Amino acid sequence: MSNDLEKKDLELEEQKVDLMAKYMVRGVSKLHVKRVLGAKIVASIIAGIILLFISIFTMSSVIAKESNFVVNAAQPMGASLSLSETGNFDEDGTTILRATGIPNMFNIDGNLDIPSDINDINGSHNGDNYIAYTFYIKNVGDTTVVVNSHIDITLSLLGFINATRVKVYKDGIPVTYAYLSSNGTEEPIDYFDLSKGYTTAFLSDDQVMSEDIILQENQTIKYTIVMWLEGWDPECKDDIIGGSFGIQMNFNIVNN
Secondary structure (H helix, E strand, C coil): CHHHHHHHHHHHHHHHHHHHHHHHHHHHHHHHHHHCCCCCCCCCCHCCCCCEEEEEECCCCCCCEECCEEEEEEEEEEEEEECCCCCCCHHHHCCCCECCCCCCCCCEECCCCCCCCHHHHCECCCCCCCCEEEEEEEEECCCCCEEEEEEEEEEECCCCCCCHEEEEEEECCEEEECCCCCCCCCCCCCCCCCCCCCCEECCCCEEEEEEEECCCCEEEEEEEEEEEEECCCCCCCCHCCCCCEEEEEEEEECCC
């Protein structure tokens, strides 16, 4: 019995050593990325990050600024969508929303470094190393509409796409999107607890996701978009130094 316990203790200790070694290697890479990338990586990200806008019958226009994104939507007769950072459309309903950026972004552990209440804060609520923005979309027209929501990849350089995570909360239900791994499989949500499941693969090199939603008259949907560079992703390595990644979220009324 004592020999079995000693053997088990030894196996556990070896696992700890392996985990520590992996963490240390990733930590070195993280420090290296921090020192070399700095604002260069983030400037590229923020310029194209989550350029969220509503496009109705292709009648909208978007004005992008370096440290935020702008929402600007036309309102055709009988079909109208409104945006709000608070959900109080009577007070702040608008067709334009601007989110703030962050000065730097370094790779993080998405399971530990992003707060659990990320979906509970309205508007821009970025962390040191992640982008987070919560907003509401409402059908303020007089008829039910079908809206296509899709996130397009507008910029991807030097393999930055491979380690990026885009998490979309829709009415409180999160889905984490990631690029397929180098062997063509979906990445784990948590590399140390596979029971948490796997990410949903990007649709292509050009698109993260796409889905049709039905918005009844006066119906509101809450969204939170979170984006970060996942430090535990095997593709998060020095090869992506100097890379860039940008996304753009669109809402298009497809019929009414």
